[in-house]
Each structure stands twice: as C-alpha cells, then as structure tokens.
Amino acid sequence: MPGSLTFIGLGLHDEKGITLKGLEAARRADVVFLELYTSLMPGLSLSRLEELVGKPIRLVDRRVLEDQDAEPLIEEALGGRDVALLVPGDPMVATTHVAVRLRAERLGIRTAVVHAPSIISAVVGLTGLQAYKFGRTTTITYPEKGLLSEVPYRVIAENKARGLHTLCLLDARAEEGRFMTVREALEVMLELEEELGEGLLGPGTLAVGVARAGSEKPVVKAGTVEELMDYDFGPPPHTLIFPGELHFLEAEALKVLAGASDQALAPGKAVRPRSIEGEAREKAEKYVANLDFAFSTLEVHGPGPVGPEALNHVLDLAKRYHEDARRFLEAGKPLTSVAAASYAEGLIDALRLLGLVDFRWPS
C-alpha cells in the first residue's frame, strides 16, 4: 500500500518559521525532503533544521521537482513510506508544489498540507495596509533576452484603477544566486513606464518596500519611488507594494510603521489611472449635456430644398437618440449612451453643415 506525501511550510526567513504542527509532522515522517529554490530563506541552516526534526534531510532542487517530476519522493511514498517535503513559505503558493501533489494523488499516494506563514499575508501585518484592499498579486521579473514582461505594469494598473493595492513579489533565481532588490524592481517599473507611457508611475509615486519579512529585524519603508531607489534595505529577500487608495488608518500606518513622509502620502502620489467605466460615464454625461444645449439653440431654416418631411424625420430621429442616450446613462449603460449620443450629434451636424438648421455646441 502506498504511503503519504505531506507538504510542510517552513514559513519565513529561518527554520523557526515552521508551526508546531509542521514540526510534529516532519518528526513523524519516515523520510524528509527539503526544497529551498522557490523562495530565499536567508536565516535557514540545514543542520539546525535537521536537529529540530531529529533526522537527516535530503535537499532537492528544481531539476528533481520539475524535470524529474519529484521521482525520488514519489518512489519513497510508493514504497509505503510517509514522506515529508519541507518548502519555503506556505506550500502550494508555488505552482510546482501543486503539480507534484496532483501527480502523487493520481498514483494513489495520500497527500496533505501543513500551512505556514506566507509573504502574502505577512505584508499586511508589516505595513498595516488592509488585507481586503489588495488586488491580485504579481511578480516583477528580470528581463528575458532583453525583453521585460509587461504583466506587473498591467496588474498594478488594473488594481489601481479600482483603488486596490498591489503586492509585487520579486524575481528569485536561486540557481544563479540572483534575488531582485527593491531598487532593481523600481528600475524595471520605470523602464516599463518609459515603454508603455500610460502615466502609471514616476519618481514621485508612493511605494512600500519590505525586506526580510519574518526575521527579527524586517525593514519596512514607505516613500516615493525616488526615495526608495536610494534607501538601503539591506540584503534580500525584498518585496514591493504599490498602494492604491489609502484609508486614513492605512496612511497613518505607513507613517508610523513605515516612516512615510507627509509629502510622499500627499493625494495623487498613489496614481489612480482612470477606469474605462468612469471615462465612459463622464463622456456620456458630457455628450448628453452637449445635446441638451444644441437642441435648446436649434433653429430650422425652413425646410429648404429637401422638403419638410425628410428634415423632420432626421430631427425626430436625433431627438429620440438624444433621449435614449440619457436613458442608457441612467440605466448604468454609459457605453451605449456614448454611441447613441454620438449618433445624434452626427445627424444634426449633417443638417447644420447642409445649411438646413442652425444651432451651437457649448463652447
């Protein structure tokens, strides 16, 4: 009968980030594996961890877990042993863990997860920013063959448009010993701004850097991009947050817990790109008001050469679309409202340009 495979989170920074139930599960296991490449745990010592667990621990790398589909672990479990895999942070946040777990389950191996602290919730505690105001999480990566991924820029823009904060995990390349710093991440973001030019961020934009979460002395610093570029966060791992709209308690927390200056927190520092919803509503409101004005000033020059029937037909159509535009706006359909109002504008502008009517648009 196959044994089991338990994923045990090590939490943050060092071997004491594991929970009591995580440690018990590791002690109960017949064989204990460890991977350290999905996140950096600078304070972790393998020998101290082995002492805690009370048995030797086998370190596995990306090659074993990904290219070899975790074969050594699977074999042990298929041989009837209870296997533990210790992983940084909370298990399964790394996709690799999910793939290994599914493979094990398909082979009839029982699996379980023992949770641990994760950077995803730790940033909430460290910064005082509220958990329910974070949008989706993203990762800022080093360029690949000179190309930067636009994903973090898009995710931050999407979140900011909704007033939400963005947690940016930073590229970790354990094999190469490269762990992205706050400064490098900000350089990537400024380069993306240069390329994409949507005005999402600049030197004055508010951001928050976090270094060595879960350690005795984590560094948490809020300031403008410019300020953070020159701030000494110490060694990695680093994390970066772009706040959206700040509740007053959050602004206070960034001052007290993260040393933000009043200037860095000034309104408009956390850029809020306009949402297309808001843009459509504003446009629709303006267009409907323009038509109100135009119709109030409209004079017919006499039916002229085209005949009264044709002229009135076009005018009535324009009025109907004007009213539709107002109705769609009130019904929360600003896009349809914009289309209807623009169509009405086209109709009456044609009449005016043909010399059949006269009216003014608001200046």
Add this chain to the structure above:
Amino acid sequence: MPGSLTFIGLGLHDEKGITLKGLEAARRADVVFLELYTSLMPGLSLSRLEELVGKPIRLVDRRVLEDQDAEPLIEEALGGRDVALLVPGDPMVATTHVAVRLRAERLGIRTAVVHAPSIISAVVGLTGLQAYKFGRTTTITYPEKGLLSEVPYRVIAENKARGLHTLCLLDARAEEGRFMTVREALEVMLELEEELGEGLLGPGTLAVGVARAGSEKPVVKAGTVEELMDYDFGPPPHTLIFPGELHFLEAEALKVLAGASDQALAPGKAVRPRSIEGEAREKAEKYVANLDFAFSTLEVHGPGPVGPEALNHVLDLAKRYHEDARRFLEAGKPLTSVAAASYAEGLIDALRLLGLVDFRWPS
C-alpha cells in the same frame, strides 16, 4: 521607559498553528494576552496553550480591544513590561490589531509582529487554485436589520470580469456564537442575485467550500452552488471561493483535491460577466466594420438641391471620423472609437434620410 507589545499569530484551528518563533516570543513576554473573537479556532484549548507558553494567559474580548482601546495591554507596556497579544490567524489581517498597534507606537511602545498561517494563503494550498489568480478578498455577512450588503456580489463580479478567483471570508459573530456556514453564505449570494439580477451566479455556478482549514481533517469540496448547498461540511469555520477562469492545472486540482465533477467544471459554470473594456472593443470593431460596408455600397444621387460643396463636406467629415474610429481602436482606445464611429454613422444616415445618398448597412 515603556516596554513592548508583540502581536503573535496563532495560525489556524488550534494552539499548534503557532510558529516556533511565535512560541519563543510568547515565552519571553512578561505578560500574555489572548483574543479569540476575530476568528474561530475550534481546536484551541486555553489550558493547553498556557501549558505551552508556560504562564497564565489573560483572555480579552472585543470590548477591551475596541471600546477600551486595549487599555490593559497599553498600561502593562507603559509600565515597562514586554507584552504579547496572541491572536487567531496572521496578526493585522483584522483591522482592530492595526488600530491597537498604532496607538501603542504613538505612546512610544515598541511593537512587533510574529507571523502565522492565514486563511488567505491556506486556501491556495487546500484547493490548488493559484495564488496570483485571486482578486480582492471579500466577506459575506449576515443581513443587518434585514438588509444584505451588496459588497461581496460586487467584488465577485469585479474579479470574475477579470477572470480572477474570489476568496469569501464568512461572517464570524463570536459574541453571539454565530459562524456563517457555506450553505448560509450561498443562500445570501442567491438572494443578492435575486435582488440585483445581473446573472452573476445561479444553482449551476461553480464554487468551492472549505471547512476547518489548518485542522487534521479539513474538508474541501468543489461543485455547483446547488451541490454545495446540500453538502455536509461539518462544523465551522467555513470559507467559500468563487473561481474565475481555470487554468487546466487548477481544474485538475479541483477534481483531484476537491472532488469536482466534470459537469461542475464544464465551461461557463464559472460565470464570467463581460467587462466594459471587452464590450467597448467589440462594439468599436463592429461599428468600424459596418462603416466599411456602408461606404463600399455608397452612391451619391447627384448633389441635389443642397449643392455639391455642402454634400462633399459632410461626406469627407464622415470618412475622416471613420478612419479615426479605426485608428483609435488600434491604439487601444475603444471608447473614443465607438464615439467617432457613431458620429460618422449619424452623418451619413442623415444624408441618406434626406435622399442625398444611398448605401446599405450590413444586415
């Protein structure tokens, strides 16, 4: 000199969810407080916790932390003692903790946080859904004076429009001993659907229920709303997830780890409301194509009574707006494209209705 206040997370379910560094910090503290009202920890025993920590623990409730601004803790710390506050989950996810921490800092008391497992990352491990595909988190609450909060409905809709999953925390009223179940939460959501009628969810919508995360036997079940209503999740705490778009690995995980049927996972089960961005793009594409067709069939009936100059002026204007609409669409400005195309439509429709030109719209 004031002492310190350390917030120590207890993690999930029982007293063994605390980390080794959390336990050490509690043991080092001069005075240890505990609050248990911000989340339910059904497996926690105060006496076992006291035994672990090695000293008596003082339980405080909402009244002390919120109405009295944590006065007893603050007093101890101002008296020079090192105070620990044990809290469910990861500290600071509850806003109360942030308020207490800021008050302490303002009074010159050093504060720190010791992280612990949180439901926010635990659901990732339990369901196999990917962390970076969750949008903002929301809470489903019991009606207040007969009124339901629309917030969860709006948040789920916003996330789903972007293909993102939504973690729904469920109302916890410790003082009243009421902890919302998956079934109650689904009833609230169906009632909101009834009220708001936007087609966000129905009996066939895919959802995932999680019960007692962090315990030895957590229950994780994916299925349609209808299936989950009748599923026995056992005692609280419960949590609910509405998945957005599923990557194939996520769909596989919901089958293997959460017993989802192929039917529940069929496309369209995870409702995806249309985003206004997508709607604007589709509309703009259609309008530009309509104008392509109209201009290709357009014939001038001779300048007629209005004179060739005026007629050509309007026609040229319409063509320019048609080209602008195409350009705006390509430049990622679908809203402006819709307005330009609609205006051009109005211009040429006026000419047609006045009998000056003839053309057809695509049928």
